[in-house]
Amino acid sequence: MEQQKVTVAVTGLNNIDSPGPGIPVIRGIRESKVFDVRIIGLAYEHLEPGIYMRDLVDKTYMIPYPSEGKDALFKRLLEIHTKEKLDVIIPNFDAELFSFIKLEKKLDDIGIKTYLPSIEQFEERNKSNLSAYGEKYGVHVPSSTEVYSTSDLNNILRSMNYPVMIKGKYYDAYAANSVEQAVNYFIRLSAKWGFPVIVQEFIRGTEVNVVALGDGKGNLIAAVPMRKQYITEKGKAWGGITIEDPSLMELARKIIFQTKWKGGMELELIRSTDHKLYLIEINPRIPAWVYLAVGAGQNIPEALLMLTLGMEVNPFTRYDVGKMFVRYSYDMIVDLELFSELTTTGEL
Amino acid sequence: MIIKGNIALSENGFVFNPATGDSYTINNTGKEVLMLIRDGKSIDQISGLLLGKYDVDKTTLERHLADFVNDLSVNNLLEE
Numbered sequence: 488m489e490q491q492k493v494t495v496a497v498t499g500l501n502n503i504d505s506p507g508p509g510i511p512v513i514r515g516i517r518e519s520k521v522f523d524v525r526i527i528g529l530a531y532e533h534l535e536p537g538i539y540m541r542d543l544v545d546k547t548y549m550i551p552y553p554s555e556g557k558d559a560l561f562k563r564l565l566e567i568h569t570k571e572k573l574d575v576i577i578p579n580f581d582a583e584l585f586s587f588i589k590l591e592k593k594l595d596d597i598g599i600k601t602y603l604p605s606i607e608q609f610e611e612r613n614k615s616n617l618s619a620y621g622e623k624y625g626v627h628v629p630s631s632t633e634v635y636s637t638s639d640l641n642n643i644l645r646s647m648n649y650p651v652m653i654k655g656k657y658y659d660a661y662a663a664n665s666v667e668q669a670v671n672y673f674i675r676l677s678a679k680w681g682f683p684v685i686v687q688e689f690i691r692g693t694e695v696n697v698v699a700l701g702d703g704k705g706n707l708i709a710a711v712p713m714r715k716q717y718i719t720e721k722g723k724a725w726g727g728i729t730i731e732d733p734s735l736m737e738l739a740r741k742i743i744f745q746t747k748w749k750g751g752m753e754l755e756l757i758r759s760t761d762h763k764l765y766l767i768e769i770n771p772r773i774p775a776w777v778y779l780a781v782g783a784g785q786n787i788p789e790a791l792l793m794l795t796l797g798m799e800v801n802p803f804t805r806y807d808v809g810k811m812f813v814r815y816s817y818d819m820i821v822d823l824e825l826f827s828e829l830t831t832t833g834e835l
Numbered sequence: 836m837i838i839k840g841n842i843a844l845s846e847n848g849f850v851f852n853p854a855t856g857d858s859y860t861i862n863n864t865g866k867e868v869l870m871l872i873r874d875g876k877s878i879d880q881i882s883g884l885l886l887g888k889y890d891v892d893k894t895t896l897e898r899h900l901a902d903f904v905n906d907l908s909v910n911n912l913l914e915e
Contacts (some may be wrong), residue, residue, distance in 0.1 A: 490884075628856050693855065695856075713856075716856065729857040730853055730855060731841060732855075808853045
């Protein structure tokens with residue numbers, strides 16, 4: 488079968504100790520037998536490792552930070568599109584998704600396709616709305632409260648048992664064992680990610696995650712559950728294993744069906760010591776460990792690309808149980824000329 | 836006493852619970868006991884078989900067997 492040529496722009500090239508999903512997404516797409524891809528990296532920082540992975544990323548362009556707004560982003564994407572004729576953009580950061588969702592129509596008008604949830608779907612699953620989400624969809628969630636000041640925090644902590652989880656608006660979460668620790672994390676997270684900071688009940692148990700793909704009509708196209716085996720200080724999986732848990736798959740199917748979710752998502756769950764499943768977070772994009780799903784038989788990045796291009800995708804029906812991933816770090820040697828070209832011209 | 840049906844036990848004594856992702860290594864005796872449980876033998880039957888095979892007194896064997904079965908249960912490897 489002749490492969491379809493397609494130019495795909497991907498963000499999240501920060502393949503660092505707390506990695507973005509860009510590189511694993513690209514690896515999945517590169518392994519596709521359906522597509523012959525040209526990968527355009529979109530980077531925020533000059534040292535995002537993916538920029539220099541030339542066997543995976545054909546060309547990279549710097550793009551403005553989400554804080555500069557969607558108009559600045561669109562202007563830059565238009566410049567890139569003029570040169571590269573992008574077919575598809577796959578955004579991989581929570582913080583940039585709002586702008587990309589808002590730009591969906593404008594991008595489509597110039598011939599760039601995306602496959603993203605609606606603003607309502609995106610907002611509904613926000614960490615700060617999780618309690619309402621749990622109630623609406625009949626899912627156990629830990630109790631959580633939005634906090635905007637240290638006095639709010641002190642008040643809410645009086646009615647909670649330690650440890651408590653202190654979570655940033657977009658990323659990062661810490662378990663605090665005292666008021667002092669909680670205040671410290673609150674200050675750190677609000678400075679980094681803004682307000683609100685979320686204070687959440689701590690659920691004891693085993694952390695399990697599911698990567699899922701919805702077609703926007705309520706169908707679960709793909710889903711693979713994973714148990715973290717080795718967790719870094721930042722709470723990221725450095726090793727994980729696919730598991731067989733029908734209740735997790737059922738939950739993924741239910742959430743995708745009820746929300747009619749469009750695109751990739753990650754469910755973060757805790758199986759409590761009394762065997763209840765608690766949903767602790769829904770990430771509105773493919774997670775960095777997605778290559779495990781590819782290795783287990785579900786090429787979710789390829790399926791996402793097919794859906795984006797309007798191709799029919801049959802839902803996956805199986806995956807290998809007991810397939811593991813072990814992350815590693817690797818030092819690339821980069822010539823200064825490459826770095827200087829990127830910093831001066833904004834592209835490499 | 837029934838081992839959960841999806842528990843994988845390899846030749847070298849590696850036990851994998853696909854529902855939780857937990858894995859364990861057990862020694863040859865543990866493997867032998869686990870296989871006997873899987874074959875449907877009761878604790879009394881297993882005790883009798885092992886007494887005839889190993890140089891061990893009945894009290895010690897039964898204590899170790901009870902501990903092992905308790906470990907299997909605590910680690911969710913047995914059907915409830």
